[in-house]
Amino acid sequence: xxxxxLALCQVLAACATGVPPSPEALAANDPYEATxxxxxxxxxxxxxxxxxxxxxxxxxxxxxxxxxxxxxxxxHLSLPVIFVNDVLQGETTRAAHALGRIVINSTFGLGGFFDxxxxxxxxxxxxxxxxxxxxxxxxxxxxxxxxFFGPSNxxxxxxxxxxxxxxxxNLIPMKQHIWWAAxxxxxxxxDLRSQTYQTVRDIQRTSIDYYASLRSxxxxxxxxxxxxxxxxxxxxxxxx
Amino acid sequence: xxxxxxxxxxxRRAVLALAVLLxxxxxxxxxxxxxAESFVNENIQKGLEILRDKKLTVPQRRDQFKALLLGLVDTxxxxxxxxxxxxNSASPADIDAFAGAFQNYATAxxxxxxxxxxxxxxxxxxxxxxxxxxxxVHTQLIDPGSSQPPASVDFRVRTDQGKPVVVDVxxxxxxxSIQQRDQFVxxxxxxxGNVRTLIAHLSDLxxxxxxxxx
Numbered sequence: 354x355x356x357x358x359l360a361l362c363q364v365l366a367a368c369a370t371g372v373p374p375s376p377e378a379l380a381a382n383d384p385y386e387a388t389x390x391x392x393x394x395x396x397x398x399x400x401x402x403x404x405x406x407x408x409x410x411x412x413x414x415x416x417x418x419x420x421x422x423x424x425x426x427x428x429h430l431s432l433p434v435i436f437v438n439d440v441l442q443g444e445t446t447r448a449a450h451a452l453g454r455i456v457i458n459s460t461f462g463l464g465g466f467f468d469x470x471x472x473x474x475x476x477x478x479x480x481x482x483x484x485x486x487x488x489x490x491x492x493x494x495x496x497x498x499x500x501f502f503g504p505s506n507x508x509x510x511x512x513x514x515x516x517x518x519x520x521x522x523n524l525i526p527m528k529q530h531i532w533w534a535a536x537x538x539x540x541x542x543x544d545l546r547s548q549t550y551q552t553v554r555d556i557q558r559t560s561i562d563y564y565a566s567l568r569s570x571x572x573x574x575x576x577x578x579x580x581x582x583x584x585x586x587x588x589x590x591x592x593x
Numbered sequence: 594x595x596x597x598x599x600x601x602x603x604x605r606r607a608v609l610a611l612a613v614l615l616x617x618x619x620x621x622x623x624x625x626x627x628x629a630e631s632f633v634n635e636n637i638q639k640g641l642e643i644l645r646d647k648k649l650t651v652p653q654r655r656d657q658f659k660a661l662l663l664g665l666v667d668t669x670x671x672x673x674x675x676x677x678x679x680x681n682s683a684s685p686a687d688i689d690a691f692a693g694a695f696q697n698y699a700t701a702x703x704x705x706x707x708x709x710x711x712x713x714x715x716x717x718x719x720x721x722x723x724x725x726x727x728x729x730v731h732t733q734l735i736d737p738g739s740s741q742p743p744a745s746v747d748f749r750v751r752t753d754q755g756k757p758v759v760v761d762v763x764x765x766x767x768x769x770s771i772q773q774r775d776q777f778v779x780x781x782x783x784x785x786g787n788v789r790t791l792i793a794h795l796s797d798l799x800x801x802x803x804x805x806x807x
Contacts, residue, residue, distance in 0.1 A: 377782025561701040565779025569772040577766030587723040
């Protein structure tokens with residue numbers, strides 16, 4: 354929650370800088386580009402000095418099967434939120450898969466560390482409130498680079514906070530809640546970075562402007578997620 | 594006339610008629626691939642074979658991959674697109690220099706991207722026609738050693754200059770040329786629209802991408 358508050362402060366600070374955006378930034382729907390670039394630098398330092406060293410340790414200390422179990426378990430914890438968003442988007446088959454995954458992986462998957470549901474034709478999928486808002490007509494708004502969370506926009510930032518608020522594990526009253534939330538957040542970052550380490554490195558290596566590259570990747574990736582794998586209208590592609 | 598003598602020829606005719614009617618439907622799954630699909634299937638397999646050929650030295654692999662790529666991809670057309678609005682204000686000499694620098698950069702970058710998928714199988718699943726000379730060929734990259742679902746890779750193929758050429762590639766819905774245009778336009782926006790600065794950076798980047806990764 355502290356990170357969410359910090360991210361919100363960043364958004365408000367970006368809006369309040371008073372520096373007029375460049376025409377290029379406005380054309381790219383990125384009026385807070387200057388602040389966003391600064392935030393990316395901050396995120397890069399956090400990643401380089403705190404996250405990557407622990408990801409290295411994670412690779413050394415935890416064998417591949419263990420890392421897969423952690424990945425499965427973290428995905429399992431997200432299933433109630435995914436199910437709610439599936440329902441809100443009217444994705445009945447995907448909602449049924451999410452529900453089936455909760456039942457099967459909670460029991461036969463030993464609390465979600467294993468994924469027997471995938472062998473029964475219920476593959477994992479992602480869904481979040483940002484996507485749900487998009488399906489119901491909410492536009493993404495200007496690009497934002499959130500501290501610690503990375504690329505986003507107002508719609509996805511609101512979605513992120515809403516998903517956090519409706520997550521059942523955050524609603525269970527318990528004394529050690531802060532440690533649970535911190536541990537889950539920490540392992541989520543470890544898991545995400547261990548999965549994306551090579552991809553991010555390739556983007557950094559092949560980019561002439563890493564920030565602009567990331568912005569483009571994020572926007573296209575989110576569009577793809579919102580379409581749930583359906584092919585877009587080919588007429589929407591640019592002419593060469 | 595006995596009923597069976599009448600019904601047998603009729604029945605035979607009915608079965609034959611049904612077979613004739615159903616024949617095109619039965620043939621549909623085995624329909625011949627379109628020229629764009631065949632073009633992608635044959636040439637991308639060739640590219641993956643070059644990248645996975647352990648007998649080649651690093652320079653040999655790079656040169657063979659580059660030669661193949663330059664025969665398949667219209668890098669000049671992509672280069673002009675990636676300049677965005679700055680194409681209109683750049684001089685013809687700068688545009689030519691940029692197209693050359695982009696060619697070197699693109700071959701090095703594509704090799705970096707494709708090198709990760711050398712052990713995977715590319716399967717053409719169909720195509721969409723955007724206009725009479727513009728096709729999107731849909732493929733799946735299947736990793737035989739993984740339980741992960743196949744990755745979706747689309748190739749945009751143009752045929753308006755006689756032979757087919759690839760003008761864009763999308764991995765899981767992310768189009769590479771759009772991403773390159775966004776970053777080049779972003780870079781030029783940060784550098785007063787100076788195309789020569791972009792050319793210098795692209796040339797440096799192409800050299801660095803050719804070096805082995807630490």
